[in-house]
Amino acid sequence: MHLRTPSPHKLIYGIIFLFLVYFILLPVVSIVFYGISSSDSLFFTTKGFQNSFIHLRHSLSVAIIVTIMATVLGLILAFTLHRMAFAGKRVLKALVLLPFINPPFVGSIAYIMLFGKRGLITHQLLGLTISPFGMRGIVTVQVLGLTALAYLLISSAIQKTDISLEEAARTMGASEGKVLLTVTLPMMAPEIAGTALLVFLASMSDFSTPLIIGGSYQTLASNLYIQITGLYDMQSAALSGIILLLPCFMAFWLHKYHLSKRSYFSDDTTASAIVNRTLPRHLKGMMIGISTLYLTFLLGQYLFIVLGALTKQWGYDYTFSLAHFQSLKGTQIKPFINSFKLASATALFASGTGVFLAYLLKLHRPKFATAADLFATLPAAVPGILFGIGYLVTFRYPILGIGKFWLTPLPSIVLLGTKAIVYLICIARFMNIGLRAGYALLEHVHPDIENASYNLGAGQARTFFSIMLPQMKSAFFASFLRSFSDGMVTLGAIILLIIPSNKVAVQQIFTVVKSNASGDAAAIALLLSFMTLIFLGFYYLLFNFRDVIKRLKAPFKKEVNA
Amino acid sequence: MKRKLLLVVLAISAFLMIACSSSNTPAEQTADSTPANTTEAAQSSSESTAADTSADTTQDTAADTDAGWHSDYYNAEAMKDITLNMYGVTDTIIPVLEQFTADTGIKVENLTMQNGEILQRLINESTAGTPIADIWFTGGADTFISAAQQGLLHAYDAPEGAVLDDIMKDPDGYWYGTSLTLVNWVVNTALIDEYGLKMPETWDDLLQEGLKGEVSMSDPASSGTAYNTISAILQVRGEEEGWAYLDQLIGQVPYFTARGSDPANNVVAGEAIVGINASNGDRELEENNANIKLVYPKDGTGWWPQPVAIVEGTQNLDAAKVFIDWMLSKKGMQTLADVRYAAVARDDISIPDGIVDIKTIQLFPVDFQANAANRESILLEWQSHLPQ
């Protein structure tokens, strides 16, 4: 599929490629060099090695269990909500998206209060006294959050599957279980593997959950943070970071080159409302039961956070009080504005660049396309906090590093300590969302469309703006919304880079969570998630402006016609 | 078409947002590369400024005395547009900062992090040659000492510093203590009653059988609270007896939390009965929770000052000095005592209600310099005492 590549495209591609090398590849490579160069680090004591491998084992145990549980739950949810008809399905469908605007960190606190040694449910209700800290807590909290991600990814796969294959199996006498095991699941295998990969990576890089409820059970990611903040030892952190990178890269590589090769999706499906009506009653009941149970948990946790924000002393004194919201007045509003700015600007740039890069790589196959694709997707496999360390050790030197040595008379530009670095790292991190959305979209766009436009005499600019851009905008919008909601709560990558004048709301919450004011934390966190929801809605309306107007006008039109 | 326009506008505005936020950096850099920021140079330049505007200054000073604070470096006109960047470990001092801004017109942007994170940042920023913070206020004394040794702090001989006890300040003026942080125990009295335990009063009470697995303590390697506690115990009891006690204490603790604030949270949530905690001397936890009591051990407790310091390389040296002067003044300390309910370093301040009277508390004699110097060796020893 070799298309004529307009020269402005080449220029932009060059710029993007440089960006990828400088802001993605270089920091990742820097971590490795920075880590290895520290020969006097604590890490090189036997104890240091031992500890790192204990943490690695913890990370892997948690990540593997969470991956399996969240993926299976996500599958069950996706099948239940997309393939079954039952009362109340719409409510469940809305509930399942709760974690995307979940107030960050306070979920772990809610968990302790509900299921702790003296938790409301475990102790007060069931009379148990079990410690919530440790692996069980981490796994539970992560599964609750990541199942939603798994559900979303698997749902899109389910909607793309070719149902005539299942029907064929059914007409040959295969039972519903057989159909599922021999046809549906194998067909979705690449997407399920992709889902599992993302869940695995998210679990591996989550540092806040183990920090809050891990107890003595700390993982590599949380230990990284402790090493920097508690032990003041960033080089050891970089070294354990390398250990953390290995399994992530391995999972990533395994997926990219082995599992995702085959794709079985048909291009002509009308899978809007398929209902497996012949499912055995007990199986259907079980699936709806599991889904409802999960969503009840989720909703319970959410409501409990609301309760915490609205009562005197969360976990202890449940008399109604607006004190936490009043104490919010003291908190500056600026971090919220900063969060919004950061999320909007980075979503815009990351999605724009990502989708455009997808278009260039897929339809024009420029030089180093494979490398560009690899670099752009790399941040998906690098835990945020580690990526942050990479930025820290790379960009504390003047820009383009070498400048330090031979451009001495010129003022050097150091990115560290500027607001720009926070924006840059977020753009670098979120670009792969746009890239993936772009790839997915371009599967359905024939390359000849562009040629047809040239053939009709349209210029390159015109072709791009009037033909390709409108086609890709839906990918841009999808990626924008996703990046925006991620950007509002992103912390790992930027925690080491933010400066006093651009601190973000999520960092505030993280700080408050650490202090004893959990009610305040709940209030701020709720406010942030509410704000995210409002702006997501706002952007959604913006993107679908025409449709919304049309729908609003529809009732009036009818009247006019009548 | 409209939507395209909208996107373009969005793109431009977003770009401007970034461009604006990074635009001041190169300028700062240029200024930074001139080697004018040694103490003497800065001081002499500010003195000449003060001389030029002597009439104004005298007037200001008169007003300042009434206000309960004074600074030789203060110049209301010149400093009204200055924003000081501050690192610290707690957001609770925000009202103090607001009072400072109200008094001086100098704005303060604070970023709250953990001790180690601040130290790590200062090191990085110093390596990069781009100091971001102008001042550092609140944190563990050992991190300030460590920072001073690494040349990350700027020494300032504050006139108000003379009022403070010697133990409350750095001999060379790198940092000054403002308030005290006291190690105390957060005790869940409901659980003490439920299990019929003795209310702990001395450090040895923590070793009672019923508290096995119920004492929450942070990891001294990652938390200043715990480190100061164990080093104080070692200093008071001596090496041998000290480690023997710590071995028994280790046996009572189910696991060592990552952060200094975790033990108090654990006790409030009922996850532990006693938590070794750090506090400013306020009684907030007690007042908010009927089941919680704050205990200061009778046989002495660890403590450290919450210092304030100027970061080496700051572009706003004069304003930073004004901050120190204000902070150490009666006005500043009174504000700190009032809004943070903290036991402060000056003793000529009226103590607000709801704060513990420091005179009733037995404090361990602590050598902070030794605390900072021996950190690595103590932590290594500590590691070897942990159960494998």
Place this chain on the structure above:
Amino acid sequence: MSIEIKAISKDYNGFSALKAIDLHIQKGELLALLGPSGCGKTTLLRIISGLLEPTGGEIWFDDINVTKWETQKRQTAMVFQNYALFPHMSVEENVGYGLKIKHLPKATIRKQVDEVLEMVELSGMNERSIQSLSGGQKQRAALARALITKPKILLFDEPLSNLDEKLRVSMRQEIRRIQQSTGITAIYVTHDQREAMAIADKIAVMNYGEVLQYDRPEAVYHAPSNVFTADFMGHVNILPLSDLPSESAFYRKLTAGDSPRGKSHLLLPPNEILLTDADTAANDTNTLFAAVASRELIGNVIRYRLNLGSINLYADSLYRASLSLYELGQTVAIDFSPNAIHLF
């Protein structure tokens, strides 16, 4: 196995996709459901297979009411338009699937797979991946997969529409041969009237959720019962009687064979019209004259469009090298046998 379809209807949110369909299919018969897209033919097929539930009515297999039966129990094997071959399995795995889920021994499966592959002329392709097959081979594999379960009923959902013309012809002969040799009752959905006529024992012409005519192919073709069927079967001279002035010679000739009472249209196949030079024809009131409006060569046939007063009429004549063609605007005399006319 015979199939009885009794008053089957299907509604989608107020839209009637099927309106009380009644059909009876004899054992061993091949029925073609013929109609344009959206006429409900595929819906009916899916209801018979059990993949869809009807809103009303009953399906009987022999003397058993299977309306409530699920797909798996009905033993109907379906061949899909897009083949619906499992892309993650080889040819053998695909074809053997129906036996594997019945837990038959491996050797038995292999033997039967070989047999059925031979029947569809795919011998030796066992290990091939689905992606490597050509369109025709995929269709054969899909057929083999349907046949191996020895279904009581074979269902075809536009199985040949993705193939090119030549392959379509040979494949439909193949399907017919296999269906007749196995004697399995079959229902075949198509929108191609030639395919339907070539393959079916009976044709049910459908439109807007109704069966408009249900008869043998010859009857459907030569004696359509309604305009839609006539048109859909490819007829060109369908004239509403109301358009014809009843006093004209043409009307008299047309209606000479059969009384037009109660009828609304007539059908006159173009090949039944004989053209002669106007000069040589007898010039009396019963001779009909028409002007040539256009002509078109279709293979070995020349189709003339004639203007007969206000009426448009098509007439075919076989092309021969020795025959001279009529020119545009030329007047010709036309003649036909009254028996050739079908009134409905």
